[in-house]
Amino acid sequence: xxxxxxxxxxxxxxxxxxxxxxxxxxxxxxxxxxxxxxxxxxxxxxxxxxxxxxxxxxxxxxxxxxxxxxxxxx
Numbered sequence: 001x002x003x004x005x006x007x008x009x010x011x012x013x014x015x016x017x018x019x020x021x022x023x024x025x026x027x028x029x030x031x032x033x034x035x036x037x038x039x040x041x042x043x044x045x046x047x048x049x050x051x052x053x054x055x056x057x058x059x060x061x062x063x064x065x066x067x068x069x070x071x072x073x074x
Contacts, residue, residue, distance in 0.1 A: 015056070022060045023053040033067060041066040 030045030040048065052059045066072055 019053055019056050022057060023049045026052045026060055026063050029067075030063075041072075 027045055027049035030040055030048045034040055034045055043051075048063055052063065
């Protein structure tokens, strides 16, 4: 029983680690962009980081589209 429980928890731990990693990366990148350009789209760096922490990869993708893709205003 305990062995099966471990395999059920591993994907959850993996998802938490991915959310934390993406959130930290967005926070660092947003701070860098804020220093270089003065502002970010919509909110500041800690709120982008919190949004990625809660929303995961899809919010990180939205951040990238708004700040780094070719459709972003520079």
